[in-house]
Amino acid sequence: MLTLEDLIPLLCVPVDPEDYELLIQADTGDADAQNDLAQLFLDADRPDIALHWLQLAVEQEHPDAMHNLATLHIKGVGVPKDETMGLMWLAKAATCGHAIAAQQVAALHSRQKVE
Template identity: 50%
Template sequence: MDAISLDATIAITALSRRTWWRRISQGTINRVSDDERGRAMLSWAEVVSHICLPMEPDDLGFILRADAGQADAQNDIGQLFSIAGKHESALYWLQHAVRQDHPDAMQWLGGCYLRGAGVPKDENLGLMWIAKAASHNHVIAQAQIDALRPKGVKRLPT
């Protein structure tokens, strides 16, 4: 049986922790055995209908892989939620991917801070994340940093 963590469930449904625990205690949602990391797990089949945006079947698999800790899937789901305007959900996944040094997630997180999408607008943090992505050879982030350089100042070779 597929299962998803309570924290991921909160992120993808935009329903509160309190709401989910109430549903568990009422028996309308089944809690399954905790995973090896000790996370409270819920039945995926019962959670999927509560996702806060329409998703393609392929995207649903990405959520389970993201919850299992795959940085690429976390980044992809973070971008999907960001594009859909579900910024708090996007941040949950992007921050997980960033903790694994995922350059694309760093660049997207930087953009969130620059725009104030789901977080207070903060140019310093935005530029920091974009610069960090650039230092990991993220092509778009490198172009963004290069665009900030004064004319005639070249980037040092890596």
């Protein structure tokens, strides 16, 4: 069995000791930690790994992860650019109570009415 200390040098991004607990929590299935860990990988320009952690959090209906996934699809970061998929995740995030996503969806609806 490997310890976390054995794995840290093998990681593809630098991990500060204060983030060790985050790794452990994400690995045990904590959706908040999975979303936060995904952000660390996005900040380190590793969207491929971030997507893995976002998907795990999304499977638990984590609104922030859904909103982050929407942003990645809309911008085409780590995934092919797909505004339809991004809008789907944005709507799901709004439905799950994400306040910013709800405002973005409302703005899109009001913009559609004007056109």
